[in-house]
Amino acid sequence: MNGSATSVLAAPSVVDSRLSRQRVHQRLGVEGLLIRLLITLFAVWLGAFLVLPLLQVLLRSLQSKTGEFVGLANYVAYFATPAISRALGNSLYVSIVSMVVTVGLALVYAYALVRTTMPGRGILRTLAMLPIFAPSLMQALAFIYIFGNNGIFTRLTGINIRLYGSTGIIMSEVFYAFPHVLIVLITAFSLADARLYEAAQALGASSRRIFFTVTLPSIRYGLISAAFVAFTLAITDFGAPKVVGGDYDVLATDIYNKVIGQQDFGMGATISVLLLIPAVLAFIIDRIVQRRQVAQVTASSTPLGPKRHGRVTQAVFFAYCLLIVGFILSVYGVVLVGAFAKNWPYDFSFTLKHFDFYSMGGYKVLWNSLQMATITALIGTILVFCSAYLVEKTKVWAQGRSVVYLLSIMPLAIPGTVLGLAYIFSFNDPRSPINFLYGTMGILVLSTIVHYYTVPYLTATTALKQIDPEFEAIGASLDAPFYRTFWRVTVPMALPAIISIAMYFFLNAMVTISAAVFLFVPGKELAALAVMLLDDSGESAQAMAMSSLIISIGLGARVVFYLLTRGIERRSQAWTRR
Amino acid sequence: MSSKESYLRIVHITKTFGTFVALNDVSLTVNEGELVCILGPSGCGKTTLLRIIAGLEEQNVGEIYQSGKDISRLPPRQRDFGIVFQSYALFPNLTAAENIAYGLENRRVPKEKIRARVAELLTLVGLPNSGPKFPSQLSGGEQQRIALARALAVSPGLLLLDEPLSALDARVRVALRLEIKRLQRHVGVTTIFVTHDQEEALVLADRIVVLNRGRIEQVGTPEEIYRSPATTFVADFVGLMNFLPGRAGDRPDRVYCDRLELRCADLHRLAPDTPVTLAIRPEDVRVSHIDPSAPNLVRGRVRETEFLGSFYRVTLTLDGVETARLIAEVSTNEIRDQSICPGMTLPVSLPPDLLRVYPEFARVSQ
Numbered sequence: 001m002n003g004s005a006t007s008v009l010a011a012p013s014v015v016d017s018r019l020s021r022q023r024v025h026q027r028l029g030v031e032g033l034l035i036r037l038l039i040t041l042f043a044v045w046l047g048a049f050l051v052l053p054l055l056q057v058l059l060r061s062l063q064s065k066t067g068e069f070v071g072l073a074n075y076v077a078y079f080a081t082p083a084i085s086r087a088l089g090n091s092l093y094v095s096i097v098s099m100v101v102t103v104g105l106a107l108v109y110a111y112a113l114v115r116t117t118m119p120g121r122g123i124l125r126t127l128a129m130l131p132i133f134a135p136s137l138m139q140a141l142a143f144i145y146i147f148g149n150n151g152i153f154t155r156l157t158g159i160n161i162r163l164y165g166s167t168g169i170i171m172s173e174v175f176y177a178f179p180h181v182l183i184v185l186i187t188a189f190s191l192a193d194a195r196l197y198e199a200a201q202a203l204g205a206s207s208r209r210i211f212f213t214v215t216l217p218s219i220r221y222g223l224i225s226a227a228f229v230a231f232t233l234a235i236t237d238f239g240a241p242k243v244v245g246g247d248y249d250v251l252a253t254d255i256y257n258k259v260i261g262q263q264d265f266g267m268g269a270t271i272s273v274l275l276l277i278p279a280v281l282a283f284i285i286d287r288i289v290q291r292r293q294v295a296q297v298t299a300s301s302t303p304l305g306p307k308r309h310g311r312v313t314q315a316v317f318f319a320y321c322l323l324i325v326g327f328i329l330s331v332y333g334v335v336l337v338g339a340f341a342k343n344w345p346y347d348f349s350f351t352l353k354h355f356d357f358y359s360m361g362g363y364k365v366l367w368n369s370l371q372m373a374t375i376t377a378l379i380g381t382i383l384v385f386c387s388a389y390l391v392e393k394t395k396v397w398a399q400g401r402s403v404v405y406l407l408s409i410m411p412l413a414i415p416g417t418v419l420g421l422a423y424i425f426s427f428n429d430p431r432s433p434i435n436f437l438y439g440t441m442g443i444l445v446l447s448t449i450v451h452y453y454t455v456p457y458l459t460a461t462t463a464l465k466q467i468d469p470e471f472e473a474i475g476a477s478l479d480a481p482f483y484r485t486f487w488r489v490t491v492p493m494a495l496p497a498i499i500s501i502a503m504y505f506f507l508n509a510m511v512t513i514s515a516a517v518f519l520f521v522p523g524k525e526l527a528a529l530a531v532m533l534l535d536d537s538g539e540s541a542q543a544m545a546m547s548s549l550i551i552s553i554g555l556g557a558r559v560v561f562y563l564l565t566r567g568i569e570r571r572s573q574a575w576t577r578r
Numbered sequence: 579m580s581s582k583e584s585y586l587r588i589v590h591i592t593k594t595f596g597t598f599v600a601l602n603d604v605s606l607t608v609n610e611g612e613l614v615c616i617l618g619p620s621g622c623g624k625t626t627l628l629r630i631i632a633g634l635e636e637q638n639v640g641e642i643y644q645s646g647k648d649i650s651r652l653p654p655r656q657r658d659f660g661i662v663f664q665s666y667a668l669f670p671n672l673t674a675a676e677n678i679a680y681g682l683e684n685r686r687v688p689k690e691k692i693r694a695r696v697a698e699l700l701t702l703v704g705l706p707n708s709g710p711k712f713p714s715q716l717s718g719g720e721q722q723r724i725a726l727a728r729a730l731a732v733s734p735g736l737l738l739l740d741e742p743l744s745a746l747d748a749r750v751r752v753a754l755r756l757e758i759k760r761l762q763r764h765v766g767v768t769t770i771f772v773t774h775d776q777e778e779a780l781v782l783a784d785r786i787v788v789l790n791r792g793r794i795e796q797v798g799t800p801e802e803i804y805r806s807p808a809t810t811f812v813a814d815f816v817g818l819m820n821f822l823p824g825r826a827g828d829r830p831d832r833v834y835c836d837r838l839e840l841r842c843a844d845l846h847r848l849a850p851d852t853p854v855t856l857a858i859r860p861e862d863v864r865v866s867h868i869d870p871s872a873p874n875l876v877r878g879r880v881r882e883t884e885f886l887g888s889f890y891r892v893t894l895t896l897d898g899v900e901t902a903r904l905i906a907e908v909s910t911n912e913i914r915d916q917s918i919c920p921g922m923t924l925p926v927s928l929p930p931d932l933l934r935v936y937p938e939f940a941r942v943s944q
């Protein structure tokens with residue numbers, strides 16, 4: 001035969017088990033070192049600004065007011081005082097009710113958008129997203145203008161719905177969470193497998209039967225995700241309970257009252273830990289479910305499109321959507337009218353006087369917000385995209401990358417108020433090496449980036465996964481350092497995702513208050529905070545005026561980002577055209 | 579073997595994924611300027627081997643030497659190779675010319691020279707006017723040509739191709755594989771070409787490495803692989819083969835197939851009656867122009883004939899062999915001359931020098 005290596009005897013593929021633990025490790029080289037260094041930096045950064053502050057909260061919850069270690073005494077005291085611990089039950093109650101209502105409302109809305117052929121689905125979808133542009137306390141203010149003791153609805157109909165308390169909080173949370181939940185459910189409906197429907201129809205199942213036996217089961221993971229989103233938004237929200245809660249205490253406001261009102265940091269930390277528990281639980285459940293959902297969508301499933309329903313059914317869906325959009329628009333309308341009316345609800349004549357913000361020092365807060373949001377969008381986008389790239393596209397140091405991944409998805413479970421308190425503990429300590437950031441715009445930027453880190457991170461990861469995994473190998477074979485291929489190929493290809501990440505950071509930075517409320521110092525107020533402060537000092541018309549400016553900036557930014565995306569798409573059309 | 583020097587030496591490479599053994603003690607030498615095809619069924623470890631050579635995967639044990647230098651522990655960027663994937667992996671946001679220039683730019687080649695080299699390569703792959711086009715404006719075959727040009731632009735010492743033709747339609751595939759062969763000859767680059775398509779390997783390769791379940795089954799020229807497959811796996815995987823159950827005879831040049839005694843040139847050195855597998859290619863089974871004194875002459879009966887254009891595939895049973903059928907490829911002319919049709923009997927010759935004998939335990943069950 002021939003002289004080369006041949007193995008006539010095909011021995012069974014068994015290798016010494018020691019072999020499988022062995023590896024010929026490649027030399028790191030400068031690039032390998034650089035990548036490791038970057039991964040380490042990200043882990044350290046997230047460790048320092050996420051994990052350490054949270055550990056401080058945990059530690060403080062075990063300390064007395066004066067800083068001595070007291071074990072679980074704070075927790076015992078918490079549950080021993082019904083007047084305080086009531087907030088836990090309240091929080092759970094309003095969160096669960098808002099969750100059920102939001103998911104119910106959004107489920108029908110999403111179904112109508114995805115599955116029916118009713119007219120105006122595009123515009124109905126866009127308008128339903130409006131609440132994203134407003135700080136969560138804005139709708140609470142608007143509800144007071146409509147349903148409050150002196151509200152226009154109350155005055156016109158004589159019906160007082162007793163807004164202050166759980167009713168007002170639930171209404172606000174539903175309004176606030178609706179678009180977020182809607183996005184999740186639209187995705188779930190779109191991913192449902194069309195073949196199942198066709199099979200069910202072929203078997204002659206009725207529409208209702210199909211809905212309960214096919215539709216609901218096939219979106220069950222989406223439903224759980226949606227419930228998680230609604231629950232988490234409600235239980236962690238600070239704005240609405242602050243404005244419309246009255247004496248109905250919930251955890252998020254309780255932390256604020258204990259810390260800012262009574263300077264009781266130990267109890268504030270204790271309540272923070274209690275607020276963390278349901279949020280983290282919901283987060284873990286959602287993670288598990290998400291993993292299942294990925295497995296459910298197979299390559300062979302056919303996505304679901306709209307389908308003509310009966311005329312009456314379509315009309316009912318259409319009327320329903322109009323009702324919801326009408327409600328959203330009237331809330332915005334009330335904000336606008338409230339901002340420009342001389343004296344709601346007595347004198348509706350036009351005025352601009354609410355726009356001078358004399359008590360806030362004029363437009364400085366708006367400028368602060370704009371500055372903060374821009375810096376947040378810029379730095380946040382760079383950090384998020386680079387860390388997602390390192391985790392997703394580099395090959396070295398699997399353990400380091402999985403640490404960064406874990407730390408990057410953690411923030412989703414951390415309520416803003418808890419993060420804010422945690423930052424006080426970390427930054428306000430004169431011994432802390434990062435104390436210099438306290439009271440600067442830097443700390444607001446940092447807290448906002450960390451608070452909103454996860455969603456953009458997952459967006460970046462998804463975008464990166466869609467890019468051919470061999471590009472890095474090709475780059476290396478052509479002697480390109482990894483950062484060159486990153487810059488020349490990966491970034492241009494992911495530009496649409498990068499822009500949407502920047503927009504997410506910007507919009508959220510414009511409306512966030514939950515962490516910022518602990519971290520601002522006089523002179524560094526943000527516009528969304530100003531809404532709260534104005535309302536606190538009884539200047540609700542100015543609060544409305546400020547809200548409408550925030551919304552305008554948000555919408556303006558949306559348009560700018562839209563044009564940017566369009567521009568990029570036009571430029572990249574050259575290389576995506578077939 | 580060839581008189582040229584060995585360029586790439588792969589020594590005892592083993593690779594596992596968890597408990598799964600993807601490559602089991604693979605050793606191989608590739609000569610300078612040679613085109614070696616790694617051939618094997620899907621999942622046998624071809625890609626893994628290629629990626630280890632490129633440094634894109636780390637082996638558990640084993641070394642790799644490229645032009646005498648130990649590269650086993652070098653990261654991909656420090657190795658000297660060009661690579662082409664099945665998915666083309668062209669950078670979609672760069673034009674064809676920019677894709678080809680990518681590697682040259684990394685080496686700080688002056689702009690003038692880059693332009694000249696890109697034009698040269700575009701011509702070389704037969705797409706002189708496609709430089710300004712984006713990958714999405716090119717057909718699959720054209721994209722793969724650009725990918726090839728991109729890999730060759732920096733004149734790598736080693737060219738690695740991972741099933742570069744598998745994503746293309748049959749016609750383009752046949753045209754492009756000749757092109758690749760021509761290019762490889764022209765450039766003279768040492769090349770490893772991974773494929774699961776035996777025809778591709780036979781046409782392209784200077785030498786073929788047959789891989790099965792992470793192990794090398796045989797290394798040889800296309801003729802050697804086809805004419806003298808070392809194992810039943812190779813015999814089965816490359817080309818068509820008749821397999822007949824048999825027993826060793828009492829002399830090394832004798833075997834039995836059922837009640838039939840046959841002579842074989844492939845000496846077996848086995849104890850009498852040891853079970854063996856006999857193999858013969860369909861085109862080696864003779865049914866006409868047979869010398870009556872020829873050895874291994876058997877009476878056969880035609881069971882079926884199947885028309886395949888230039889030849890017929892004839893299914894036969896042999897007198898004295900109850901347990902197996904034999905397939906012969908017979909030219910259309912012979913069929914007509916002898917008016918072969920189902921049911922007729924005729925003499926069949928199994929030339930001893932074309933009959934292969936495999937010890938039974940060498941049979942590789944898939």
Ligand SMILES: Nc1ncnc2c1ncn2[C@@H]1O[C@H](COP(=O)(O)OP(=O)(O)O)[C@@H](O)[C@H]1O
Nearest residue numbers: 595598600618619620621622623624625626627
């Ligand atoms: N990263 C990996 N993790 C686990 N198993 C792998 C991985 N890559 C390849 N394998 C397994 O190793 C075997 C060989 O894979 P591969 O080299 O891609 O085969 P081929 O290219 O010959 O089709 C396959 O069974 C595959 O499932």
Ligand SMILES: [Mg+2]
Nearest residue numbers: 624625626741
């Ligand atoms: Mg492969």
